[in-house]
Amino acid sequence: MTDSRPDERPESVVVPRHAWQALIVLLAGMFMALLDTTIVNVALPTIRTSLDASEATLSWIISGYALAFGIALIPAGRLGDRIGHKWVFFTGLLLFTLASLACGLAQNDLQLITARVVQGLAGGMFVPAVTAVIQILFPPLTRGKAFAIMGSVIGVSTALGPILGGLIIEAFGDENGWRLVFWVNLPIGIVALVAAAILLPAGSERAPGTKSGGIDWVGLVLISTGLVALLVPLIEGEDRGWPLWTYLTLVAGALLIVAFGFWEVAYTKWGKSPLVPPKLFRHPAFTGGIVLALVYFAAFTSIFFTISILWQAGLGHTALESGLVSIPFAFGTIIGASQSNRLAQRLGRTVLVIGVSLVTVGLVWIWLALLLIGPAITNWELLPPLLIAGLGSGFFIAPNAQFIVATVDRSEAGAASGVVGVMQRVGSAVGIAVIGSVFFGTLVVAGPSPAALAAGFTDSATAAMGVSAAFSVLALLLVFVLPKRVSAGR
Known part of the structure; x- marks a missing residue:
């Protein structure tokens, strides 16, 4: 008996060319965001000298980016479900590119830390849209290939960061090299923004299995404030001699995170969608x-x-x-x-x-x-x-x-x-x-x-x-x- 079912092997599924083109755009954005988690490490000593920055500043440059990135991940996916993943990706990528410009223009440590936090928020905003749009564009049988390519980009971007950063500073000197470490994002960002506007699917399509819902703003404020309250003493405590306020802030941070847990339980009982399902x-x-x-x-x-x-x-x-x-x-x-x-x-x-x-x-x-x-x-x-x-x-x-x-x-x-x-x-x-x-x-x-x-x-x-x-x-x-x-x- 002949099996009349269509061939369902991954290689038999035709994926439109625009899907692969869109994947390149998405992964260009992810490359930038993850490159910035490692490329800045080699620039820290020159930043310290150039801006006469404190030791705490060096920690903030890395930690501030990572924490802001993590906080933005929480509401980003749901925001994409509501207004469209294309526009969340585009807006996040635009902010990330502008923040990269601001990092390179910084004249003091406060300006640099602020720009890095904005950069982290922007990165955490658009990275979830990458996986969501892949789920929309690629059928299940070829989705694995797209995610495998994404995994390779993640590995290469984080591994390339320190080497690329070192090459840039070596080529352009200590005073200006660290600024160009941030500005390496500008040409990639500009090209990716133009391509995203043209190639990414418009609308508020949702990835399979996702549900739309309002954003739990109270929960977001509680967890964000709690995490920042824990991080500030860990970074600033040693530099300032561990005064009383650092210990009080640690306690306050822990209490805010506990309050977040209770709030999420109550929010769920009210029939709403929490940030983190208890x-x-x-x-x-x-x-x-x-x-x-x-x-x-x-x-x-x-x-x-x-x-x-x-x-x-x-x-x-x-x-x-x-x-x-x-x-x-x-x-x-x-x-x-x-x-x-x-x-x-x-x-x-x-x-x-x-x-x-x-x-x-x-x-x-x-x-x-x-x-x-x-x-x-x-x-x-x-x-x-x-x-x-x-x-x-x-x-x-x-x-x-x-x-x-x-x-x-x-x-x-x-x-x-x-x-x-x-x-x-x-x-x-x-x-x-x-x-x-x-x-x-x-x-x-x-x-x-x-x-x-x-x-x-x-x-x-x-x-x-x-x-x-x-x-x-x-x-x-x-x-x-x-x-x-x-x-x-x-």
């Missing part, structure tokens, strides 16, 4: 999983914050030399990410255990190298541990969200995925805040000589890397709360 936390594995996301990103994001400052401000290397240190990590990440999906299907949760174990080995190795070699350390001593950590990071990041989302019911998967994204960004912000506080809080320079400077910065980097390694060890313990397998239908 029912997600009926699953203990989900709760442990999002803590894992926070802790892992606290460890992962802080690696090159520490290395960039040590390499340039402490050891006297150039921004390019600092950026080149990241090449083994970038190489390992790309290799690991390319194999992670296949390994996750074969090994299940074990691939996450292997990934975090490799990251932990790499960070402990770097910590020991700093402790034992001291200021004489070179990029060659860091090459093996960074390659190992990068490989582990590639294994972990891609399948991690899938395993966390697998802890909840399928009907809750969309909301769970959004919470995971937010916790990753919050983890980045908290990690930089804590590591920055440890680094600069332990920094003691015995004299003005280069040797004294190198010794002081190496000691601080050793302490900071020890904390990063501790975060990674905690992440390794938390991996075991996740399910051993994810079903193929998820």
Whole structure:
């Protein structure tokens, strides 16, 4: 008997050319947003010198961006459902491009921090629209290919950041190079804006399975204020000598987050759509999983914050030399990410255990190298541990969200995925805040000589890397709360 059903293999599904063209536009925006999570690290020492910025400012430049990005992720998807994902993407990309211009024009640290926060809000605004529009444009059988391409762009953009930043500063000098690190977004942004206006589908189409609803503004204010209240003392406390207000602000932040939880429960009982559905936390594995996301990103994001400052401000290397240190990590990440999906299907949760174990080995190795070699350390001593950590990071990041989302019911998967994204960004912000506080809080320079400077910065980097390694060890313990397998239908 002949099977008359149409061929439903992915390769038999015809995707219109405009869908692939639109994907290029979407991924150009995502490339910019994720590039800016890492490219700025190598510019921090030159920003510090150029603007006479404080140590706290350096933490704010990274943490402020990450936290604003995470906060904007919360309402962005729902806003796209209401007014159209095309216009959320376009508006967010326009604001991001303008904020990049403002970052490069900043004349003092306050202007730069403000522009970075706006840049983070804009990035968090348009990035969710990327996945939503992919769901609209691509049929289910080819959607996986589009998301695989997106995953490659994520890996390349974050890996390329330190190297590209170092090249720009090397080419244009310390005074103007860091400004061009931000302005690299301008040509990409302008072209992407024009292309988005032409190629992206108009209207208020929603991705399959999404529901429209009002935005919980009270909840958004509570969680945003609570997170900022926690972050401010972590960044400013060491610089200001930990006065009483820093402790009071920490307590206030914790209380605001608790109030947010109670508000979300009440909001749900009133029949409205909360920012974070409380029912997600009926699953203990989900709760442990999002803590894992926070802790892992606290460890992962802080690696090159520490290395960039040590390499340039402490050891006297150039921004390019600092950026080149990241090449083994970038190489390992790309290799690991390319194999992670296949390994996750074969090994299940074990691939996450292997990934975090490799990251932990790499960070402990770097910590020991700093402790034992001291200021004489070179990029060659860091090459093996960074390659190992990068490989582990590639294994972990891609399948991690899938395993966390697998802890909840399928009907809750969309909301769970959004919470995971937010916790990753919050983890980045908290990690930089804590590591920055440890680094600069332990920094003691015995004299003005280069040797004294190198010794002081190496000691601080050793302490900071020890904390990063501790975060990674905690992440390794938390991996075991996740399910051993994810079903193929998820």
